[in-house]
Amino acid sequence: MRLTPLASPYVFPVYFFLATIIAGAMLLTQPMSLNGTELSFIDALFTATSATCVTGLVVVDTGTHFSVFGQAVILTMFQLGGLGVMTYTSLVFYLWRRKVTLTDRLAVGQSLLHDASFSLGRFLVHIVLWVLILETLGALALWLFDPRGFHPWSAVFHAVSAFCNAGFALQSDSLVHWQGHAGVNAVVMLLIVVGGIGFSVIVELEEWVRNVIGKRKRQRLSWYARTVLSVSGLLVFGGAAVFLLAEVAGVQGDFSFSEGVLAALFQSVTCRTAGFNTVDIGGLTTITLLVMIMLMFIGGSPGSCAGGVKTTTFRVLWAFAVAKLAGRQQPVVGRFAVDQETLGRAVTLFLFAVAIIGAATLWLLVSEAGGVPHPQARGLFLEILFEAVSAFGTVGLSMGLTPNLSDSGRIVITVLMFVGRLGPIVFLTVLTRLHERSRYSWPEEGMLIG
Structure with missing residues (x-):
């Protein structure tokens, strides 16, 4: 029996979210x-x-507006969202019945791993234990x-928020108080990076570390894992270098050089959809x-807690551009060429993301600055674009615009966050399954470009 599109396992995460x-x-x-206090439903x-x-x-300020119970509700939501509601549901089914249907197995495989053929039960128990x-x-x-700054509840809240790349903090200024604290910065950055590289890469790294400790023959990381780690490292250190160069005057005026490097590295890491900040973003x-904005748009890696179009999409598109400039037919990443199906998905995801962000930015310009002359709205376009990309990439950084949004603007940002977390590719997958593959091809003709 063929499932209707609305009953497809690929849309189950949408319902659960x-x-x-x-x-x-x-x-x-x-x-x-x-x-x-009071809180409107919007x-x-x-x-x-x-x-x-x-x-x-x-x-609203999370630390003062909500009680401990309210903060616990928020923590529960970003813990569920970080790992994926579908992941937890499948784990419950596994522990309860000791078996999961094939459709559930494939659905979770598509969302968590680049390969759908895996042992669901063992994988889920394994990864949830590691996350905890x-x-x-x-x-x-x-x-x-910092026992005073991070009492037990605060420490748990921020640790889970960092690993899930949620960016929620109990301080109104996020982590600015610890901008020069190397230990706190290192812990938060490490949690963000691990939570943003993807679960399959975590599993591979664990096996690699076991081989090193056990002095066994070290198995080489897969092509996929090496690509994710290399691109992630390039974006983090490249972003930090640009940040340090662009802000060197301000950084040197307020911090020592080592503190400036730490601030630059932290902001580059948090742009990978984490949302914490140790400096004033608006300044x-x-x-x-x-x-x-570029780093937020790219985001983290597939199958992770991070959002964005993903590091692998960026790497595939970069390889495609290099191949065209070099006159090659195939985009090459490392030792392998990328197949046409992957290239097509990367291009489609990129264009879809640009279209969504563009439409949301246009709507926000109308709702937040409609009818305001350009001289009076100077700088507002950058703030709105920053907000839209941050929402789509599920980053959470803001130049201070969020609390001042109109109800219409808040609804737009809400939709952007929802679409950005599930990923446009999920919706595209559902749409492509509505149609059967064509058994014919159209005649081709050249067209002048450029």
């Missing part, structure tokens, strides 16, 4: 979630979407580095902000 967001929004409006829906989609954009261990160690390290130069 929607259910989690609605349930979370309803809980956040309850008095027990608030610190003697703001609750915005916060629930931001948490479930691990974005970190906020319209890493988050626990991260929380313990934050508490040990950065236009050059730095433009580079941050």
Whole structure:
């Protein structure tokens, strides 16, 4: 029996995310979630979407507006969103019935790994245990580095938020208080990077480390893992270098050189969809902000807690551009050429992401600056574009525009976060499965370009 598109396992994550967001929004409006304050349903829906989609954009201060119960609801949502509601659901089914249907297995495989052929039960138990261990160690390290700044609940909240690339903080200025603390910065950056490289790469790295410790023959990392790690490293250190050069005057005026390097590295890492910041984002130069927009648009790696179009998409498109300039037919990454299907998906995802961000930016310009002459709205376009890319990439960084958005603007950002977390490629996959593959081809004709 052929499943209808709405009953396809590929759209199950959409349903689970929607259910989690609605349930979370309803809980956040309850008095027990608030610190003697009020929260409109639109703001609750915005916060629930931001948490479930691990974005970190906020319209109210998380640390003061919500009670501990409300903060626990937010933590639960970005923990579920970071690993994927579908992952947890499949794990529950596995532990309960000791078996999962083939459709569930393929659905989770497509969303978590680049290869759908894997042992679902063993993989899920394995990865959830590792996630809990890493988050626990991260929380313990934050508490040990600063017991006053990170009391036990705060340490747990920030550790989980960092690993899930959520960017939620209990301080109104995020982590600016620790901008020169090497230990706290290192812990948060490590959690962000591990949470953003993808679960399959984590599994490979674990096996590689075991071989090194056991002095066994070290098996080489796969082509995919090496690509993810190399591109991630290039973007992190490249972004940090640009940040340091562009902000060198301001950094040198406020910090020592080592503190400036630490701030530059942290901001570059957090642009990979984490959302924390140790400097005032609104006070950065236009050059730095433009580079941050690029980093946020690329995001993390497939099958991770991060958003964006992903590092592999960026690498494939870069290889395609190099191949065309070199006169080669095949885009080459490392030792292998990228197949046409992968190239087609990368191009489609890129164009779809640009179209979504462009449409959202246009709408925000109308809702937030409609009718305002350009001299009065100078700089607002960059702020809106920054906000739109941050929402789509589920980053959570802001130049201060979020709390001042109109209801219409908040709805647009809410939709952007939802689409950005699930990924346009999910929707494209559903759409492509509505149509059967054509058994014919159209006649081709050349066209003048450029």
